[in-house]
Amino acid sequence: MAELTVAQGLTWNLWSDVQELFSYPFMVNAMEAGTIVAVMAGVTGWFMVLRRQAFAGHTLSVIAFPGAAAATLAGLPVAVGYFAFCGLGALSLAGISGSNRSHSAESAAIGSLQALALALGFLFVGLYHGLLTGLDSLLFGTFLGITRDQVLVLLVVAAVAVLLVAIAARPLYFASVDADVARAGGVPVRLLGLGFLLVLGLSVAATSQITGAVLVFALLVTPAATAHQITSRPVLGVALSVAIALAVTWLGLALAYYSVYPVGFYVTSLAFGLYLAVRITRVAVRRRRATGLPAAAAA
Amino acid sequence: MSETALPAVSFERAAVRLGGRTIWSDLTTTVGQGEFVAVLGPNGAGKSTLVKAILGLLPLAAGRASILGRRPGDANDRIGYLPQRRNFDAGTRVRGVDLVQLGLDGARWGIPLPFLPGRRRTAERVAEMIELVGASAYARKPLGELSGGEQQRLLIAQALVRRPRLLLLDEPLDSLDLPNQAAVAALVRRICRTENVAVMLVAHDINPILSYLDRVLYLAGGGGVEGRPEEVISSETLSRLYGAPIEVLHASDGRLVVVGQPEAPFVHGDRHDHG
Numbered sequence: 001m002a003e004l005t006v007a008q009g010l011t012w013n014l015w016s017d018v019q020e021l022f023s024y025p026f027m028v029n030a031m032e033a034g035t036i037v038a039v040m041a042g043v044t045g046w047f048m049v050l051r052r053q054a055f056a057g058h059t060l061s062v063i064a065f066p067g068a069a070a071a072t073l074a075g076l077p078v079a080v081g082y083f084a085f086c087g088l089g090a091l092s093l094a095g096i097s098g099s100n101r102s103h104s105a106e107s108a109a110i111g112s113l114q115a116l117a118l119a120l121g122f123l124f125v126g127l128y129h130g131l132l133t134g135l136d137s138l139l140f141g142t143f144l145g146i147t148r149d150q151v152l153v154l155l156v157v158a159a160v161a162v163l164l165v166a167i168a169a170r171p172l173y174f175a176s177v178d179a180d181v182a183r184a185g186g187v188p189v190r191l192l193g194l195g196f197l198l199v200l201g202l203s204v205a206a207t208s209q210i211t212g213a214v215l216v217f218a219l220l221v222t223p224a225a226t227a228h229q230i231t232s233r234p235v236l237g238v239a240l241s242v243a244i245a246l247a248v249t250w251l252g253l254a255l256a257y258y259s260v261y262p263v264g265f266y267v268t269s270l271a272f273g274l275y276l277a278v279r280i281t282r283v284a285v286r287r288r289r290a291t292g293l294p295a296a297a298a299a
Numbered sequence: 300m301s302e303t304a305l306p307a308v309s310f311e312r313a314a315v316r317l318g319g320r321t322i323w324s325d326l327t328t329t330v331g332q333g334e335f336v337a338v339l340g341p342n343g344a345g346k347s348t349l350v351k352a353i354l355g356l357l358p359l360a361a362g363r364a365s366i367l368g369r370r371p372g373d374a375n376d377r378i379g380y381l382p383q384r385r386n387f388d389a390g391t392r393v394r395g396v397d398l399v400q401l402g403l404d405g406a407r408w409g410i411p412l413p414f415l416p417g418r419r420r421t422a423e424r425v426a427e428m429i430e431l432v433g434a435s436a437y438a439r440k441p442l443g444e445l446s447g448g449e450q451q452r453l454l455i456a457q458a459l460v461r462r463p464r465l466l467l468l469d470e471p472l473d474s475l476d477l478p479n480q481a482a483v484a485a486l487v488r489r490i491c492r493t494e495n496v497a498v499m500l501v502a503h504d505i506n507p508i509l510s511y512l513d514r515v516l517y518l519a520g521g522g523g524v525e526g527r528p529e530e531v532i533s534s535e536t537l538s539r540l541y542g543a544p545i546e547v548l549h550a551s552d553g554r555l556v557v558v559g560q561p562e563a564p565f566v567h568g569d570r571h572d573h574g
Binding site: 233 | 354356375376382393397402404405407441
């Protein structure tokens with residue numbers, strides 16, 4: 001973690017600050033990884049919010065934590081734990097949503113699964129008498145020490161995930177908006193639901209390695225929720241979701257570089273601030289429209 | 300027999316069993332092309348079950364069915380379907396135009412790029428349907444911001460967009476107020492005539508649609524009768540169907556009131572869930 005002391009702090013010259021950011025290979029890797037992750041999270045997150053599966057998405061990111069802890073305990077690469085647990089998590093979530101017809105029973109079952117995952121994670125960390133500093137980066141992520149190999153793996157995973165979502169985009173949109181009619185029209189609604197959860201699990205697993213379990217969720221849900229607030233056009237919405245995820249990731253990484261706080265904090269706060277601003281603007285615009293119409297008619 | 304002469308729906312001594320219980324049996328009915336037929340009956344009489352059997356979503360336990368000359372489920376690409384009780388809640392951020400377009404290409408795989416050929420034709424067809432149901436003024440707003448009647452018109456446009464030969468509407472009037480019920484019934488009748496599409500409309504109350512109908516299929520007591528509305532909705536026919544004394548009163552404003560109709564034990568768990 002010695003790199004942190006390398007940072008010279010912000011100057012008033014923005015251009016030289018940005019140049020300094022990219023003069024360190026670890027920072028270049030972090031920016032590349034962040035870019036890949038943001039695109040993938042922006043796309044899958046938009047569908048997750050549309051399908052009202054934010055809770056399921058959050059549960060997947062929590063499941064990533066015991067996955068990493070279990071892998072560390074077993075002496076395996078952390079990535080193996082992330083992918084194995086997120087894959088199993090996606091399958092159990094699909095099982096839960098398939099067996100429960102009511103929404104309340106479904107969310108209760110998902111909540112129980114999430115609690116179990118969290119408990120298991122801390123059990124594995126407890127059993128592993130290693131350095132406790134690992135826990136912090138498992139949960140909140142670190143942008144330091146991302147290798148070229150990790151960036152490449154991430155690129156492949158993201159390309160597969162985004163391509164799968166793109167090919168299934170229309171039937172998935174149909175099944176998400178209008179499951180009964182989609183089923184009658186020949187759309188394999190259940191298969192798409194399972195497939196989407198697996199892609200979501202894949203995104204979470206790949207992203208967790210770099211961003212930690214908490215930040216994954218911030219990148220998945222907040223830019224997408226903001227995009228849904230701004231527009232209800234599907235193609236524009238996905239593009240906006242990706243753009244917002246990219247902006248907060250880049251800015252968050254840069255801010256984290258120049259300060260002592262973790263990258264997860266910045267990305268989450270920036271995304272939340274933007275979401276809040278959009279919501280407030282929307283309410284204000286609606287008020288103005290409601291009160292402004294009679295005046296316009298009189299004019 | 301040429302395809303145009305085939306009935307849209309034909310059931311012959313058909314029966315459906317759900318969870319060991321016979322919903323209806325010995326049902327024989329025919330819906331001709333371009334006919335407007337209402338499916339009536341008390342809760343649990345199997346009205347939605349009939350719709351699902353037509354779509355091939357539920358198998359027949361006995362008898363035969365032919366939908367547009369094919370087996371149930373094989374002709375679904377030529378059926379427009381509007382399921383029961385669908386209100387999009389206030390948070391639904393999906394536009395009416397997109398909903399209607401899903402009816403056209405929603406089942407198609409592949410990346411929906413804006414510059415692909417056929418895109419303009421799709422947009423034109425969608426706009427035409429929205430115009431037909433009179434929803435042009437609000438089709439670009441999110442569904443969550445629309446009233447039940449406005450949503451229902453867009454859903455009908457969605458069901459129509461693929462030029463179906465048969466339209467299955469499961470209680471489309473349920474969530475609407477009386478003026479809107481009559482307006483949507485009139486719209487369905489007009490579409491039925493201009494587009495020459497057979498319509499089966501499941502309804503709870505016959506009165507708002509009575510003057511627009513060609514025929515009625517009344518399901519009750521595990522069976523069904525069909526015929527012209529005044530033949531079916533009569534004390535004699537309904538008493539025979541229920542196996543119990545039923546009285547049909549003619550109100551002075553032309554409305555029909557069915558008295559003494561026993562409610563069947565309900566089987567559609569989903570009917571009462573949402574209150």
